[in-house]
Amino acid sequence: MTTKTRLYSGMQPSAESLQIGNYIGALLNWKALQETHDAFFSIVDLHALTVPQDPALLAANTRRTAAQYIAAGIDPASSTLYVQSHVPAHAELAWLLNTITGFGEASRMTQFKDKSARHGAEATTVGLFAYPVLMAADILLYDTEIVPVGEDQRQHVELTRDLATRFNARFGETFVVPEASIVRETAKIYDLQNPTAKMSKSAESHAGVLWMLDEPSVTAKKIMRAVTDAEGGVVFDRENKPGVANLLTIYSSITGRTIASLEDEYAGRGYGDFKKGLAEVVTGTFGPVRQRVIEMLDDPAELDRTLAANADRAAAVAGETLARAYDRVGLLRGRTR
Ligand code: AMP
Numbered sequence: 001m002t003t004k005t006r007l008y009s010g011m012q013p014s015a016e017s018l019q020i021g022n023y024i025g026a027l028l029n030w031k032a033l034q035e036t037h038d039a040f041f042s043i044v045d046l047h048a049l050t051v052p053q054d055p056a057l058l059a060a061n062t063r064r065t066a067a068q069y070i071a072a073g074i075d076p077a078s079s080t081l082y083v084q085s086h087v088p089a090h091a092e093l094a095w096l097l098n099t100i101t102g103f104g105e106a107s108r109m110t111q112f113k114d115k116s117a118r119h120g121a122e123a124t125t126v127g128l129f130a131y132p133v134l135m136a137a138d139i140l141l142y143d144t145e146i147v148p149v150g151e152d153q154r155q156h157v158e159l160t161r162d163l164a165t166r167f168n169a170r171f172g173e174t175f176v177v178p179e180a181s182i183v184r185e186t187a188k189i190y191d192l193q194n195p196t197a198k199m200s201k202s203a204e205s206h207a208g209v210l211w212m213l214d215e216p217s218v219t220a221k222k223i224m225r226a227v228t229d230a231e232g233g234v235v236f237d238r239e240n241k242p243g244v245a246n247l248l249t250i251y252s253s254i255t256g257r258t259i260a261s262l263e264d265e266y267a268g269r270g271y272g273d274f275k276k277g278l279a280e281v282v283t284g285t286f287g288p289v290r291q292r293v294i295e296m297l298d299d300p301a302e303l304d305r306t307l308a309a310n311a312d313r314a315a316a317v318a319g320e321t322l323a324r325a326y327d328r329v330g331l332l333r334g335r336t337r
């Protein structure tokens, strides 16, 4: 029996490649947390379906996402890294939770309001509306104590806490009430061409996005062309030198070195030198990860076996929680679950 704190997080399989913001803002953090926690990480393919997906691409991106997480250091032997749809209990518990979620409560989720405003009422589905409830099911199925997420997901974890508390009050102690652990703002990475906008897979131009699966020469080129300023000086000043500050953040996050030691090293030197140094560091990290991803995807049978074994491990935990919840609300036991 493990006595480590149970931790749960998820990521969408919605791009071919992770970008360096995901790597620094999420993956590096998870990699550290898996050492000290009983960690469950899911690739949330059911969540991805809340906006239109190309079926073949969704399948490919699900595998690619898994491969990237493993190649970058999530250990599928110690962490339970699995695909959400492989564990049917997620959809089943989501239904129960839907029945105790207020329509108004769900309508207040800011991510839903933003996304539905962008897509328009006709293109907005009930699935998108219920997205945070499915996320609550993900978390509650595993008796999760800690949920590491970005600031944008804080409200969804709050909803999860409310639903767990409400269910427990109405039907008896069933769920652990989880806590969000918000990833610190300093780990936020900005677009290299537009260093006041968050780096994102949905950026209009990819010139300022560093993809983990870019060829090293492409990564280097993007870094060399990153927007800086006319002033010169490798100094961290987020207000006046957002481009340089962003490059320093990336450099520091990847190497574990302090910003001050990097400022020292590059004092009196030009941006060209600094960018060259950064390009070496980034390609030195991503190059081998990219190679491993290519190898894994070349023969996906082993990757699929790993994901299946981890889904079995997840299903064993989730199945017990779901059975408990079904009993509580008065659903008859049918087949042995
Ligand atoms: P996304 O798939 O874009 O929602 O990103 C998944 C997670 O990666 C987010 O919840 C963040 O923790 C992290 N992330 C994404 N983009 C960035 C960024 N530019 N800077 C820091 N973290 C990011």
Ligand code: TRP
Binding pocket: 008, 009, 010, 011, 012, 044, 047, 134, 135, 138, 139, 147, 148, 149, 153
């Ligand atoms: N909604 C989260 C995101 O877009 C992903 C997610 C789904 C998640 N289920 C989760 C995160 C459970 C933490 C816990 O980033």
